[in-house]
Amino acid sequence: MVALESLKSQDRLLDRQAANSIRRQIVNGIMPPRHRLLETELAGNLEVSRGTIRSALMQLAAEGLVCQVAFTKWEVAPASVHEAWELYTLRAALEALAARLAAERATPADRAELEKVFAELEKAAGGGDREAIIDADFNLHRVVVGMSGHGRLIQQHEKLIQQVRFQMTHIGLTARDYHHLLEDHRALKDAVANGDADEAARLAQTHNSAEVERLLAESVEEKSAAAGRKGPG
């Protein structure tokens, strides 16, 4: 029931398709951070003109996945702890707002959808398939944000998620143990479904802040380990 709509989607424009293709390669880690992008090369690979590629790259730059140095080069965005910190702090703020709005406006259909995606996360966690768990995790957040009825928030969040995935694959931020992950999400889901706006916002905020903490902690570990290797040793 969606396939028929796809014809009038904007995704048939060549520059969007090119952007989608390049985005996939960046987010999936095929193109590493700081990887240089040559307009001509991309144009050749995707069999479109340079102008089309240019248009695609500008879009990806607006999404934060690509950087441009005028007259000089395009490259894949850098990955670093600071970048990840920016993403998670932003994410916490945005998802807290979304959770609050979602709790305030939840309809029965919304609640059903929420239960559905949570059940999928539960199933994935039971299965133990990392990739499936990550997808289900993001999906649940996406649904909550979608429930906010806040167009700009939805759009910003989607961009953010793509950047998070990119950083994740390169910074190597591992998922928490599945039990905690599941209970965090269950609590968030329940708060939203029960219309407890303050609690939902708090949980969304906390959930993401916890990720930042872990990230920074791991980063410090790495640093001291590195210092240990070339320092006293």
Add this chain to the structure above:
Amino acid sequence: MVALESLKSQDRLLDRQAANSIRRQIVNGIMPPRHRLLETELAGNLEVSRGTIRSALMQLAAEGLVCQVAFTKWEVAPASVHEAWELYTLRAALEALAARLAAERATPADRAELEKVFAELEKAAGGGDREAIIDADFNLHRVVVGMSGHGRLIQQHEKLIQQVRFQMTHIGLTARDYHHLLEDHRALKDAVANGDADEAARLAQTHNSAEVERLLAESVEEKSAAAGRKGPG
């Protein structure tokens, strides 16, 4: 000491200049909401090629000031209470985060800058020049956000501010009386300067939420007034 840097700024690229020109016209209300934009016409006016205009329009679309309907048209973004609501809720969330970070990281130089822009706001409020007050107001918020040291936050906020200005000129959201406005900002400034992160975040949040309340209240008034005119009357 900044002028010398301007040569290597990216603003000398034609598409950026075109975007700046069009943006100014949109934000200043010269181009009304839903105003149709013709690539050829703009290209003629600004004396650049259509491709360059296209690039500029894509950038403005990413900033939320312009909408595109594929194969059909470009137009200036719509202005409505809902749009304004989206902007202010987002702004509250973003500025709350920024204020918290700013309070945590404020350096002496930051504090000095903060005092400076607040003094300018005070002076403008004393003078009574609406335009100057609005500029000083935005400037103070910009400084606080800049103090956060959060690149993405700064960028998002700048985009947001432009959209807010656009909506303001068309929705006709009037500024609060100058006394309250000044005291709100003084409290925020002090909280940030004193490093009281929680209080700074709360004030930023509240300050913006209050605007939303006023906006929605005015909107309801208008609606009931309109209903009154064509209803019982």
Add this chain to the structure above:
DNA sequence: CTATAATCAATTGTTGACAATCGACCCGAT
């Protein structure tokens, strides 16, 4: 040998021509 300036190839920036698509208009059928 180093520092500086000129040269050049590689790459991005800009343009105008050509193709694809859309919406309005017109026409005929019912």
Add this chain to the structure above:
DNA sequence: ATCGGGTCGATTGTCAACAATTGATTATAG
């Protein structure tokens, strides 16, 4: 009179050639 289909002008989408800029390389002077 209204509805459906086709035509046409206007507008956007795509492309390939041309111009401008950069960073690396080489030559040169000290």
